[in-house]
Each structure stands twice: as C-alpha cells, then as structure tokens.
Amino acid sequence: xxxxxxxxxxxxxxxxxxxxxxxxxxxxxxxxxxxxxxxxxxxxxxxxxxxxxxxxxxxxxxxxxxxxxxxxxxxxxxxxxxxxxxxxxxxxxxxxxxxxxxxxxxxxxxxxxxxxxxxxxxxxxxxxxxxxxxxxxxxxxxxxxxxxxxxxxxxxxxxxxxxxxxxxxxxxxxxxxxxxxxxxxxxxxxxxxxxxxxxxxxxxxxxxxxxxxxxxxxxxxxxxxxxxxxxxxxxxxxxxxxxxxxxxxxxxxxxxxxxxxxxxxx
Numbered sequence: 001x002x003x004x005x006x007x008x009x010x011x012x013x014x015x016x017x018x019x020x021x022x023x024x025x026x027x028x029x030x031x032x033x034x035x036x037x038x039x040x041x042x043x044x045x046x047x048x049x050x051x052x053x054x055x056x057x058x059x060x061x062x063x064x065x066x067x068x069x070x071x072x073x074x075x076x077x078x079x080x081x082x083x084x085x086x087x088x089x090x091x092x093x094x095x096x097x098x099x100x101x102x103x104x105x106x107x108x109x110x111x112x113x114x115x116x117x118x119x120x121x122x123x124x125x126x127x128x129x130x131x132x133x134x135x136x137x138x139x140x141x142x143x144x145x146x147x148x149x150x151x152x153x154x155x156x157x158x159x160x161x162x163x164x165x166x167x168x169x170x171x172x173x174x175x176x177x178x179x180x181x182x183x184x185x186x187x188x189x190x191x192x193x194x195x196x197x198x199x200x201x202x203x204x205x206x207x208x209x210x211x212x213x214x215x216x217x218x219x220x221x222x223x224x225x226x227x228x229x230x231x232x233x234x235x236x237x238x239x240x241x242x243x244x245x246x247x248x249x250x251x252x253x254x255x256x257x258x259x260x261x262x263x264x265x266x
Contacts, residue, residue, distance in 0.1 A: 008102050015093045022086035025079040035059075037073035048073075127200050131177040134198050141181045142192040161212050163252045164194060167244075170257045171197060176265055178208075186233045191226065199265055206265060207235060210252065211245040238264070 038049040038059045048070040049059030062070045101107075109122050125133065144158065151159050153168040157180060171178045182196035184207065195208040209226065213219040227243070235241040242264055246252040 011093060011097065018086050018089050022083055025082045028079050029076065032076035033069065033072050037070060037077060130203065131198055131200060135177050139182060163210055163212050163246060166254060167195060167210060167257055170261060174261050186229045189229060191229060197265055206240060206242060208242040214245045215247045
C-alpha cells in the first residue's frame with residue numbers, strides 16, 4: 001500500500017510543479033509585448049524582426065542595441081507553447097488521478113470469497129506482513145572464529161564490533177527490518193553484507209557495509225576490492241549500497257548513523 005501511495009504522492013507533486021510553471025508563464029504573458037518575432041540568417045549572422053500582427057510577414061528590423069525586445073518576443077512565444085503543453089499535461093494528470101485507485105490490486109484479494117483465501121497465495125502483502133515474511137527467511141551467516149571479541153545488539157544479536165552494534169540498534173529504533181550478514185553471490189564469490197535492510201517504501205533491499213579499520217593498509221585494499229565486487233552487481237554508494245567507515249582517530253558516531261538512515265533508508 002505504501003508503495004502505491006508514494007506513486008500517488010509523486011504524481012500530485014508533478015501536478016503542483018506543472019501548475020506553478022503554467023501560472024508563472026501566464027504572468028509573464030500578461031506583460032509581454034504585442035506582436036511576434038521573426039528570425040533570419042544572413043551573411044553568417046542572425047537578424048531579428050518585429051512582426052506587429054499576423055498580416056505583417058516581414059516585420060521591422062530590431063537593431064543590436066534593442067535585443068531586449070527580441071528576447072521578450074522570443075520569451076513570449078516560448079511561454080505560449082509552455083502554457084499549451086502545461087494545460088495538456090495537467091489535463092492528463094487530473095484524468096489519471098480521477099481514475100487511479102491505489103488500493104485496486106489489494107481489493108482483488110479482499111473481494112474474493114473468504115472461503116477461498118486459504119487456497120490463494122496473495123501477490124500483494126501489507127508492508128508489515130511483507131517485512132515479517134522477509135525477516136523470517138532462513139540463511140547461513142558467516143559465523144565467528146573462536147576467541148573473537150563479542151559484541152551484542154539491544155535485541156541480543158551478536159555482531160563483530162561496537163560500531164556494528166550501534167548501527168543495528170539505530171536500525172531497530174528506526175523500525176527498519178534488517179538481516180545481519182545476509183549473503184549475496186557476485187561472480188561466484190559470496191559476500192556477507194554487514195546489513196541488508198528492507199526499505200519498506202519501495203521494498204528494495206539496501207546493503208550496508210561498515211569499514212571499521214581504514215587505518216590498516218591491507219584492510220583498506222580489501223575494502224576497495226569488496227566495493228568493486230558490489231559495483232559489478234550494480235550496487236554503488238547511494239544506489240543499493242550504503243558505506244560508512246572509521247579510523248582510530250575518527251570513529252563512527254551516532255549522528256552519522258542517524259543522518260545516513262534518514263537520507264537513504266526512508
């Protein structure tokens with residue numbers, strides 16, 4: 001439902017934007033000069049002429065020191081075409097909005113006899129039901145080596161660092177469904193993303209990698225190789241992939257985590 005409402009809101013935004021363009025063009029036309037602009041290319045230069053009316057085929061030559069008039073006439077023609085296009089666009093959008101029902105696909109199931117519900121697999125699930133099903137999937141995590149440091153999130157999940165625990169806790173507070181070290185196969189190589197987050201507004205899975213030892217040359221090179229693999233899968237920072245990093249002198253902070261969540265996961 002949320003996905004369809006986002007579509008509905010985006011179309012309404014487009015309607016508002018088009019209306020503003022239309023109104024601005026109409027206001028400019030109210031003070032536009034009378035007549036039309038004719039252009040001519042002569043001896044390698046462009047010449048401008050002011051046609052007073054439709055019967056005036058040639059018009060009066062506009063000298064170089066009066067190009068403001070030529071500009072105003074050109075703007076007038078542009079605005080007239082813009083108004084025409086905006087009106088057509090607004091009419092199409094309004095027609096669509098009158099007919100658009102964001103719940104149409106969900107109503108197919110609700111209008112079906114309840115005695116058939118147990119026989120049907122719903123194609124469209126409510127956001128929370130979809131998220132719960134996504135979280136319930138079974139997968140193999142990377143695992144921990146014996147003797148490695150133990151860090152735990154607020155819900156008791158073991159992670160590999162304090163920073164990962166802070167990210168997990170922030171995702172939990174933001175009510176964003178996530179899976180820890182959820183695998184992805186790229187060119188026969190399995191990467192275990194630190195976090196795979198379900199962005200509910202479009203139901204897209206966003207990967208979050210935190211690089212916590214960027215002081216170390218070997219670690220840094222491994223991180224770059226990891227990013228190259230993600231790139232081959234079409235995942236780049238800002239589009240399907242979130243990256244954060246830290247050094248000993250510049251640790252990850254909660255403000256950075258919150259800003260990242262607010263900008264990329266809602």
